[in-house]
Amino acid sequence: MAVDRLESLLRGAFPDAGELRVEDRTGGGDHFQVIVTSPRFDGLPLIDQHRLVNEALAEPLRDGTIHELRIKTRGTT
């Protein structure tokens, strides 16, 4: 399932994530909402936080698994 694959990729990139959720937004298996809270984001501007998520999901983004991605990130401070 795509959701599990995305979750494991994000777990790998953010092992110390507090909240880490992947939702299939439309039920169609290719529009996702990801929510990640991690100390890795602390002090980073929003765009760099999202870059880290995009990098973690580079492959499913490249191979078309993800058609549309919505990202919500938060630091811990």
Added chain:
Amino acid sequence: MSEISDNIKNVIENEPVVLFMKGTPEFVMCGNSDRALRALREAGAPVTAVNVLPDPEIRQALSELSGWPTIPQVFVGGELVGGADIVQELAEAGQLPEILAGKLGESYRDGAEERVADVLTPAQR
């Protein structure tokens, strides 16, 4: 550097606000592109839209330049601000007008009307 990359760079450097999107402002073809466009319009941004759908090379060249893999992408004053999520979050936090004024000057709203720019080399159209 392909001609498309040069054209993309030209638009990014010469237009105050550039929205690379799926579709055009009149015919938006994707939810995230629509969100970014609405947030920019609400903030009164002078949007130059570039439709990435006519040729997959546009998106490829753009992502190579910006290091951002998804569409839409919003540039203000030549700098990548982000995709739909960031632009919408900034708008919801009331920070988008500040960023636009900071990069383009207080009178950014009187910028040119919303328009579409073409980055495809004449030969391919």
